[in-house]
Amino acid sequence: MTENHGFPDVRTLFALVLVITSLAITINDPLWLTGLLAVSLAALLAAKIPLSLLGRRLRRYRWLFLILALAQSLSNGSGRVFLEWRGYVLLSAGGLLAALAALLRITVILAAVLLLTLKDYQQMVTGLAQIRVPYELAYMVLLAVRFIPVLVEEFRNSLVAIELRGVDLKAIPLREKIKVYSYLLMPTTAGALIRSRRIAIAMEARAFRAYPRRTWLEWPKLSALDWLIIVLVLVGGAGILWIKFKGVIA
Amino acid sequence: MTAYINLEQVNFRWPQGGQVLSEINLSIEKNQTIALMGANGSGKTTLSKLILGLLKPTGGRVLLAGRPVESYSLAARGRLLGYVFQNPERQFFAPDVAEEIGFALKYRNLSPEKIQERVAEMLALFELEQYAATFPFNLSQGEKQRLALAAILAPRPDFIIMDEPFLGLDWLRKQRLQAILERVRNEGVGYLLISHDQALCARLCSQTLTLEGGRLL
Incomplete structure (x- = not known):
């Protein structure tokens, strides 16, 4: 079948998530990261994904964020120093910016990944197969993702x-606690x-990988709007990376 | 005087689902042996989790030893009540069978000799001696079921909640488990037994409760 299964196609989402997360990892400038966050939030709103879902995820990992932000802040002592102890810079302007960038980066990534919740498991596998990922690999990747929760x-x-x-x-004492957690x-x-x-075993019993090729119940086509977004996102992402490597963005 | 476990007008509803339990009133004494029966999905496991405070009632309250169950830490509840999960694998975490049985004892100020003695006693009672050094996940379903019970009984809780402990056991093992539970009962330890086996429930429990349509009959 080659029907169109509604906008956005899963490949459009892959392109969006890939570009947004790649930029979030590469860019360090809090201002650009804020812009990236705005784009991600706009995409979530356009897709009618409630922002409370993102809020819930952020709350769940709040301690991790705090530790990460602290580590970033302590490891970067550049700029104006606000707090110092025995020659060690504890809080500086550079450290605060690094912490802010780390927090924004994680928020952008979590927001972008939420876009994938628009599609179900089977649509994701089909989408991966459509971008020429071998179907065995596509199933393996998605099973791994499905197992995380x-x-x-x-x-x-x-x-x-x-x-x-x-x-x-x-x-219980810390040593015992570590043992219990182990x-x-x-x-x-x-x-x-x-x-x-x-x-x-269950998959192989149902002839998974018995043949080099498999047929697909659905093989959706990209709409014109999907094509437009994919091109814009890829060109825009490549452009921003080019500016980044030219040294215009931190 | 209030009973050891008290459920007062307890209601429970899943956030996006229908009513599971309605107006449950139940008093259980420490040494009482009660069977809880009902069709699949009637709310037996939910009721047991409410007693343990693993789920919060949407209405009413659950009291344990005279206090609201949520006022105890999970560990404190675990010291009073033993809970055998429906799927025994869910409660295993130790690298071998002997460690699984002895784990809780280490946190009860028992001497190493006493712990060893209690572990040996449980291994013998549940016929698990030859598996003492085996990884719990590698046991058969029946052996896992026996290990789950042994690990819960070892620290001698005041009261035990067992969620379908006879599941997956052959006739002989059922008879042996029945003998063990009779021994537990004779030692004055009460239990709530969730099971579909009417005959076993009648033999092992002084009272049988049935859940139907979210209500206790």
């Missing part, structure tokens, strides 16, 4: 199971291995 859930379950054995993780890796890793083995 499952692994997080398993990690949480194990944590609950440990506490239900009467172990107060807040009250225990958590065990069920999570074992669970992931066992599950992936089961899925591999």
